Amino acid sequence: MDLRQLGYVVAVVDHGGFTRAAAAMHVAQPSLSQAIRSLEAELGVALFDRIGRTVRLTAAGRALLPSARQALRDVDSAREAVEAVRGVERGRLDLVSIPTLGVDPVALMIGAFHRSHPDVTVRLIEPDDAAAVAGMVAGGEAEVGFAELPLTEAMVQDGRLDAVELEEQEYVAVLHRTVEQGPSVSMGRLAALPLVTTIVGTSTRRLIDDAFARSGRTPRIAIETDLRDVITAIVEAGGGYSILPRHVAERMERRGSGEVHVAEIVPRISRRVGMINRPGTLSPAALAFIAVAKGRQQRSPDVVLQQ
Incomplete structure (x- = not known):
């Protein structure tokens, strides 16, 4: 018994006869009939009443x-699994992130992904705001995006996007x-000091x-860029002074020469950030990246992971 014979049996049933089954399978009818007779001889029973x-x-x-149908499905599943692995091993993954998430957590996630999938080329694009990120993911320009949450109603209309919360990002003052x-x-106190910040x-x-x-x-805007x-x-x-994500500010403080210091802002300034994608359209590489990203966040004690 082999898969070719099982496929012929299923084809005869699905197409209602040997002639149509042979045409659908692109084989000569005598060859198909002989294969089924050989299977019947092996099993010692007739499979069809003619x-x-x-x-x-x-x-x-x-x-x-x-059982014949299940065997064929199992072969298809095995083939798809191998193709998925091949897709993860090579190819390209397009990501998009607002700039303040590019270093942390996105760069850390890319690093972890690249270590396990070194032959996948990753492209990271950085627009200015969450709406642009959502638009690029919804439009297929990128498979996975990172932006502030919650997404606006316009961003999730027609169910085009799924979002997973990754963490709450705190902002601090760099003075x-x-x-x-x-x-x-x-x-x-900050309102009385000159603020260096991003553009409107x-x-x-x-x-x-x-x-x-x-x-x-009202902030005292000194410089916008x-x-x-x-x-x-x-x-x-x-x-x-400036107001920056904590991870950016603390890295700046560590790399500096004592020129700046970081202070927590009272009351606290923070925002929720997350990962977005179009449901049901992800490549094997994108699925593998999301698994790496979720795994990293679940190992971090200070983050929240929600669907």
């Missing part, structure tokens, strides 16, 4: 049919050493403006 042009399964044939130092700083329309700027509005204060490296350089040069 009455004129009518073909019906015998009791033995009816008993064999479910020059000439400003009085302490573990925390109030929004009132970015997700970080929106978060900062909303925080000041909630406190009933979409060049994030310039922001850190200006703060280090004493041109003002």
